[in-house]
Ligand SMILES: *[C@@H]1O[C@H](CO)[C@@H](O)[C@H](O)[C@H]1NC(C)=O
Ligand SMILES: *[C@@H]1O[C@H](CO)[C@@H](O)[C@H](O)[C@H]1NC(C)=O
């Protein structure tokens with residue numbers, strides 16, 4: 001036996017004595033009803049007799065009237081986006097030699113992507129020149145750009161293995177992304193040392209053509225940003241010390257806790273086709289569980305339309321949901337029932353939702369009405385099930401159209417910012433009518449395109465961000481990209497925190513796209529500024545951060561950093577200041593079991609003392625239908641945080657325990673919160689017990705057997721690296737090959 005094998009074997013024995021995930025099932029907490037809650041709707045467009053198709057409820061618009069059946073009907077998929085929802089810039093400049101410039105663009109992209117005729121110039125420069133040439137075309141004759149980009153994409157096979165050539169035209173069409181991309185090309189600053197071109201070229205996936213522009217913020221920037229107060233004033237530090245002593249001292253009473261639920265990434269799929277292919281390859285659609293999904297190893301031929309025969313399908317989509325598909329109506333209703341049931345008679349003290357309502361689909365099948373339908377139906381469901389529970393929502397990157405895209409509130413050079421009123425008006429009215437926010441919040445949402453702040457509980461301020469403004473896929477972030485806060489959202493956040501600090505309030509931040517992890521989601525500059533803000537206000541004022549987006553169960557530790565450069569931060573546990581809880585999704589997409597979470601929260605510090613993770617195992621769905629069981633999906637407890645992670649014996653034994661908290665039999669004491677220090681210490685423990693990362697990877701997907709687990713040394717090392725990365729640039733220090741277990 002080799003030394004290292006011996007080490008792993010010994011570690012496994014030690015792990016066996018600690019609580020492990022029950023991979024068979026876990027304790028059942030709720031057995032769902034088989035029937036669909038039709039009484040919540042004025043009527044049904046369609047109601048299945050058995051479980052042969054999904055129910056299709058009639059959904060009433062906030063503004064009156066009803067969404068048409070054809071908008072979300074599995075038998076009728078839209079074939080193109082509405083013609084009147086196009087975003088395009090106006091021409092602003094002449095270009096005498098347009099043909100020549102177009103020719104140049106072809107040449108340059110050829111050098112970039114084919115790399116055969118590569119000149120001696122560094123690729124980064126070629127990329128910047130190509131953007132500059134595209135800009136000239138966009139400013140002279142914008143309508144040319146989407147077609148030009150589609151043709152280049154097709155001819156150079158840019159989407160390559162990712163998909164089919166048809167995706168080039170579909171994605172880059174004027175009424176899909178082509179229009180927004182042309183706007184950005186037209187408005188961005190590609191001259192001199194302006195960083196927009198470099199930022200774009202750095203972000204192009206897989207190429208890494210340019211270095212990321214520096215994230216570093218100067219001292220004078222930070223002084224101004226924090227209004228001259230770079231560290232918490234003494235009265236704030238003293239107050240926090242007293243509060244902690246009172247909360248966790250002698251008289252600590254674990255029974256005094258708030259219960260706060262966290263749901264995220266619902267992705268309601270009204271187009272889910274029961275009996276369709278749930279394990280599909282890309283073809284007539286990129287989405288599985290559609291009427292036109294197929295698996296090319298089972299169905300040969302060119303699929304046109306109609307329905308496949310059962311023997312042409314590898315894995316038929318189950319009525320209750322499937323591992324590679326979004327949430328059908330049946331599962332959405334079942335999850336809401338489970339959420340309410342777990343809340344018990346007293347319900348929750350609050351529920352937070354970290355965004356994403358709309359189903360994944362082919363980009364050209366989206367429309368504004370499709371987004372509004374998802375907003376309306378999901379928020380109606382939430383209100384029906386949670387009644388008067390305080391509820392704080394967030395906008396996700398899917399809750400707009402085209403998805404992932406939103407410009408800041410400040411008008412673009414041709415005044416096009418009003419283009420998002422259709423969404424912000426609709427959703428903020430909807431929230432206000434449900435009494436989740438007030439008129440002042442509605443005004444803030446318009447002013448900051450999504451950010452607002454509420455006080456749902458005594459002395460707690462919850463600040464909700466629209467993280468589209470740091471999401472790297474949102475192309476509008478590449479205009480004025482040297483500004484780490486082009487949208488003004490982080491200014492708003494900081495002013496709210498300063499106000500809260502003055503009043504000795506506690507703060508939670510909720511958002512959708514996480515700030516760090518593998519560094520592939522947020523842009524470096526805004527996420528670095530966010531890191532500085534967290535470090536400035538935690539733990540004295542900021543109690544915790546909450547994200548969604550990845551659909552998987554993860555967390556990010558923030559460490560103290562005040563030099564304006566998150567990537568230089570010391571990632572030692574004694575320097576931990578906060579944590580972001582990244583909660584797993586309701587949607588099973590991809591290879592996940594549906595989940596929600598309930599935190600036990602201290603009623604004065606608003607720190608998390610414990611949480612329970614609930615899930616329903618998709619593999620059980622087959623029997624529900626096949627054996628015609630008289631109930632719906634069963635929800636179970638997957639784990640509780642302290643049981644799974646509260647044991648630090650290995651780091652104690654190896655003298656690497658450095659949290660400074662006196663343990664109780666090697667376990668985290670009951671009166672200590674699961675704060676940044678706890679999660680940082682857990683990463684140290686994981687270094688000593690790699691099998692704990694395997695457990696982490698199992699619960700990361702809610703134990704779905706189709707997902708992968710983390711066992712290789714490289715996977716363990718890099719997952720620990722992600723957990724310690726609260727900013728994009730810290731995430732870039734890790735290899736990005738192990739950051740998802742569902743898709744990986
Ligand atoms: C897992 O849970 C099931 C059902 O609750 C139970 O029967 C089984 O004994 C448990 N297994 C372990 C290893 O705890
Ligand atoms: C573009 O960036 C350059 C270099 O940073 C700057 O001098 C110029 O003023 C910018 N142009 C606009 C329109 O902002």
Ligand SMILES: *[C@@H]1O[C@H](CO)[C@@H](O)[C@H](O)[C@H]1NC(C)=O
Nearest residue numbers: 279280281295296297298314
């Ligand atoms: C297609 O079906 C085969 C056979 O069931 C399966 O092994 C494969 O994973 C499926 N393909 C996809 C993309 O899911």
Ligand SMILES: *[C@@H]1O[C@H](CO)[C@@H](O)[C@H](O)[C@H]1NC(C)=O
Nearest residue numbers: 539576577661672675676677
């Ligand atoms: C976390 O809680 C422990 C125990 O109360 C405390 O010692 C530590 O300083 C806290 N860490 C942070 C970042 O608040």
